[in-house]
Amino acid sequence: MPEAYEHSLSNQTLLELTAALNRGMFVHVRNALHNMPAVDVAFILESTPVKTRFAFWQLIDSEFHGEILEELSEDVRTSIVRQMMPEAVAEATEGMDTDDLAQVLRSLPDELYQEVLNSLDHQDRHRAEAALAYEEFTAGSVMNTDTVTIRPDVTVEVVLRYLRMRAELPKNTDSLYVVDQDDILIGEVSLNQLVTSRPDLLIAQLMNTEVNPIAATMPETEAAQQFERYNWVSAAVVDEQNHLLGRITIDDMVDIIREDAEHSMMSMAGLDDEEDTFAPVVQSTKKRSIWLGVNLLTALLAATVSNFFEDILSQLAVLAILNTIVPSMGGVAGNQTLTLVIRAMALGQVLPTNTRSLLLKELTIGFLNGIIWAVLIAGIVGVWKQDITLAAVIAFAMLMNMLAAGIAGVTIPLLLKKFNIDPALAGSVILTTVTDIIGIFAFLGSAALLLS
Amino acid sequence: MPEAYEHSLSNQTLLELTAALNRGMFVHVRNALHNMPAVDVAFILESTPVKTRFAFWQLIDSEFHGEILEELSEDVRTSIVRQMMPEAVAEATEGMDTDDLAQVLRSLPDELYQEVLNSLDHQDRHRAEAALAYEEFTAGSVMNTDTVTIRPDVTVEVVLRYLRMRAELPKNTDSLYVVDQDDILIGEVSLNQLVTSRPDLLIAQLMNTEVNPIAATMPETEAAQQFERYNWVSAAVVDEQNHLLGRITIDDMVDIIREDAEHSMMSMAGLDDEEDTFAPVVQSTKKRSIWLGVNLLTALLAATVSNFFEDILSQLAVLAILNTIVPSMGGVAGNQTLTLVIRAMALGQVLPTNTRSLLLKELTIGFLNGIIWAVLIAGIVGVWKQDITLAAVIAFAMLMNMLAAGIAGVTIPLLLKKFNIDPALAGSVILTTVTDIIGIFAFLGSAALLLS
Structure with missing residues (x-):
């Protein structure tokens, strides 16, 4: 081949x-x-x-x-x-x-x-x-165990002779690792340095001693983040005593970076990251049904909230017709905030110092959104159903739910992370539950007060 | 620094x-x-x-x-x-x-x-x-224009001497490009080869002539896919006449690979890929409002469908209470399929040869899901509301909507792509519209036939 x-x-x-x-x-x-x-x-x-x-x-x-x-x-x-x-x-x-x-x-x-x-x-x-x-x-x-190691007390020329004797190097080798007699990593020399240095220089004079090797126990996603952040092509892997164990190369990390980035999207839809596009039907159905089950509970919870307002619903069918609009808008707005926060968390950008300003920002956006869409929906419902009180009721519910969406979109992923639950996996369904319940409650509740 | x-x-x-x-x-x-x-x-x-x-x-x-x-x-x-x-x-x-x-x-x-x-x-x-x-x-x-070029008619030793004279190489240089007198790319020699080859070998004997340079006009995401697929660290960029223009290195591609993978997630929530987590409020509100506007139209469309059934809704408040369950389940199931298809399309896995089997697979999953959740919801509603016809009505609607979700989840992204619309951007909202309308229509329509 x-x-x-x-x-x-x-x-x-x-x-x-x-x-x-x-x-x-x-x-x-x-x-x-x-x-x-x-x-x-x-x-x-x-x-x-x-x-x-x-x-x-x-x-x-x-x-x-x-x-x-x-x-x-x-x-x-x-x-x-x-x-x-x-x-x-x-x-x-x-x-x-x-x-x-x-x-x-x-x-x-x-x-x-x-x-x-x-x-x-x-x-x-x-x-x-x-x-x-x-x-x-x-x-x-x-990691791969195919590292090329050299000693600090030899010259560039000796190393070059040694490499010519080997006749080939492992794939994606960009650096040679310098180790002492106990196999402890003490530095590295890039091929780049090797070909641009005088042949009589000692490796000890040339090597970069400020290497940041990766601990073998570090999670692979964290290692991938380091590769991405510091533009590495390869990195040494060591144990706790700094013994050289192997190396990791960028090609394996690229896959992890992609999977990591896809993970949030797949999780938010309740799918497995590695879900095979052409997996057998039964296997896929089983994997996806957990998510649908959770969603059924959520939908029933929302139905239970509507059930509280059975009286007013049976009096005014128009409430049933408009009942889905406010929850739907809250869900979309909340998911925008949630997606943004989940991505920022995955990039490590969300920190105790900036959560307050993030919350404030999303709350303000929620408020602005609330005003905009409340006015619009009030206008539409006022014209369509010719009822000013009804228009006021739906506008109020919209404003409340948009504010709730902004708050929930920031706080839910933060809380989930505190309890070590993956926000991408559980965030969306919890958020939708919150915006559904608050949306329905605000709409039917204020309708019950003002319209009955 | x-x-x-x-x-x-x-x-x-x-x-x-x-x-x-x-x-x-x-x-x-x-x-x-x-x-x-x-x-x-x-x-x-x-x-x-x-x-x-x-x-x-x-x-x-x-x-x-x-x-x-x-x-x-x-x-x-x-x-x-x-x-x-x-x-x-x-x-x-x-x-x-x-x-x-x-x-x-x-x-x-x-x-x-x-x-x-x-x-x-x-x-x-x-x-x-x-x-x-x-x-x-x-x-x-x-691309970067800082390439190191050599001629085919010199020896390894001459190249090494030249590199030592330069004293340094551009960041992430892993290959030297071999060009003729007109700057046309004729091959490449990796540093790896350079340090393992005999000094008296000619570059012409050593160089890899089967290079696959990247055309300067190729979209960057396509270039990134090639890097990912073929595990490149760097690649030459050429014009139509194969003149060497520059090179692209993996560190720039890693960013594009991540953005590309995040793009679908961000688009599905109606967000900009590059949206700054801490962008000013007004700017963010403006960017997000397009999506909310589209969703409002969708929600109004669904409300219009409910409006057709005002009679039966005013007779039976229970329909208003249960009206959100079927659309919600269809939306989740449809989004699972949609997300899977969008990812597979981004990876280039969806082809004319396999769309039929993909559609068949998702339709079967939709059918299985339909049966499972229809039986479950019928049981719950039967016990809760003590009405067997009502249970049958909601079960029928669930089955219909799950089938619709499977079909829509596969066909919508395919159709959008045909019309050159980004499926990640428009797919989710169109899908939800379909599952909302079919869900409401199936539920209220069969209720109007059987329960009035």
């Missing part, structure tokens, strides 16, 4: 391949896949419904299985690995990057896990166990 | 600084900011309400203004640049990366733009004009 970036996959190719597969032209598909970089094959698998996916997989030469597995997203990888024989999995993982190897093993069901681990050769098993020693989602679990 | 990654900013520091600023301890704040990397100062500015922001800015030594501007997000940068004097802006942009220089200029109001451009020195003006020649959001507008 050629180097990854020699080709770029066109949608055309993908269409042709799927058509060929459906028409049973297996040899054609096999040849086409054979000449494609692993990333592109992975992309084809991810864009293919579950049923056809394994058919594609079986047409791929098993010697490329490893590379392709490395490129697949976790859900899709799991769906494939679980259909493979243990020996085939073990074979595919041979020479895989440590982090991917560990991830493949983690995605296996328990009974397969041990079987595959036993089938690995000594070196791979050793590497897998090192990575598996760190909890999932930590820097240690995504 | 020290190298970016020597320090990592703690929230504690940020709290102390804000407190110190508020207490008027300007010298302390100035000194603290002075010893901080530009990224961290930028982060402080982004986490600070607008009022205090410029106070911080004025305490920063003007010699660091450029670096910090480079690190700021666009909205925040614009808010600061517009308060600066033209000469100060020109001074701050001295030596700035080409892409940032062009972005700063683009963010200026017209009258300032020309003034700043005139205050730039010859070289910077030349570079700015080169980048401004490419439309915003293209690869050309985010």
Whole structure:
């Protein structure tokens, strides 16, 4: 398989391949896949419904299985690995990057896990166990162990001779790590420095000693934030005693940065981050039903509030007709604030020093929104239903609910975070409950007072 | 200011600084900011309400203004640049990366733009004009022009000597570009290859000729996708004749990848991607009101549907009480499908070959969901309101709306894309309109038939 970036996959190719597969032209598909970089094959698998996916997989030469597995997203990888024989999995993982190897093993069901681990050769098993020693989602679990280390007491020329002897460096190597005899990280030298420095310089004179290595126990999302903030291409991973354990490269972090950014959107809709677009129906239905169940409770709660006002509702059908407008506007306004706050929290921008001014800002926006939309809806309802008191009632409810939306949009995510609940996951449904109840209560309550 | 990654900013520091600023301890704040990397100062500015922001800015030594501007997000940068004097802006942009220089200029109001451009020195003006020649959001507008080029007919040793003479390389240089006498890109040599190859090898023998340079006119999001997919650290940018124009590095792409991933979430709430968390109230209110206006129309449309059923609503107040449940459930289920499809579209996974199976999958999920929640809500309403026909009516409406939600969640984004409308921006509001109207119509319509 050629180097990854020699080709770029066109949608055309993908269409042709799927058509060929459906028409049973297996040899054609096999040849086409054979000449494609692993990333592109992975992309084809991810864009293919579950049923056809394994058919594609079986047409791929098993010697490329490893590379392709490395490129697949976790859900899709799991769906494939679980259909493979243990020996085939073990074979595919041979020479895989440590982090991917560990991830493949983690995605296996328990009974397969041990079987595959036993089938690995000594070196791979050793590497897998090192990575598996760190909890999932930590820097240690995504690091690679293929670092190039040098000693401080040699010259640039010696290092260059050593590198020429090696003849190749691990992918995305931009720095060499300087360690002492106990493997403790004492500095780093970038390839950039190496090629621009005098050959007789000592590494000790050249190296950057102010390295900020990543602790193996740091959460991977935090590590990704550091990469993003400080524009790193790679970073050393160390244990508590500063022993060099491995390195993390930007390509693995880019995936985490994207997943992290998508996480909020997916959670706000009650979806799994890694939800496979073409997952089987039953699995998807199960995953999504929790959210729908919570929403049903919320909707029933709102119905119960309306139920308090059964009398006035049975007197005036017009209230039933207009009852959804105020909650709906409050929900949209509140979700705008909530989305903004959740993003700001994810970027680490929300701090004790600025929450007051954030709350004040959103409250003022809520007030302005309240005035604007209260006046508008009063005008519309006044003209439509020819009733000034009714117009005043809905305007009042709108103003109240917009203020509530601003306050709830800021305070709900802050409170949830305090209780260690993911605001993106629970925020939206709680917010909607609040704006529904306050909207209905303000509208029907003031109607009951003024219109009955 | 020290190298970016020597320090990592703690929230504690940020709290102390804000407190110190508020207490008027300007010298302390100035000194603290002075010893901080530009990224961290930028982060402080982004986490600070607008009022205090410029106070911080004025305490920063003007010699660091450029670096910090480079690190700021666009909205925040614009808010600061517009308060600066033209000469100060020109001074701050001295030596700035080409892409940032062009972005700063683009963010200026017209009258300032020309003034700043005139205050730039010859070289910077030349570079700015080169980048401004490419439309915003293209690869050309985010490229840097600081490439290191070499010729194919020299040896590795000569190149190494040349690099040592230069003594430094541009930030994040991982490859040297090989060009012919007309500046046409013919290959690239990574630093990685350079340090592992024999000194007497010719660059022509060593270079990778299968480079996939990025066209200057390619949209930046597409370029970012390529970086993500092929794990690039940097890529050459060329014009149509394959002349080398500059290069793009991963650190700029990471920002675009994040913005791109956040774009859908922000758009779905009707927010601007770059919306500054601490933007002035009036500006935010204006930006958000478009969305609220659209939603008001939608809510009125739903109210009009209810209005058709005024008779039955005035007979049975219980219908008014239950009227919000079915639309709400349909909205949540539809938004789950919509979010999934929008993400899959953003990742390029939705193709003519798989839309049918995607639609079928979501329709089946809608059907399953419909059955589950219809049975549940029928049970609840039957027990609560002691009315079997009413229970049957709401169950029927639930099933209909869940099916509609599945269909709408897939087809709306596809249709919008066909008409070149951003599905993330308009999808959610159209979907909710559909599920509201179908939900109300199915519920009140069947009630009117069976219960009156």
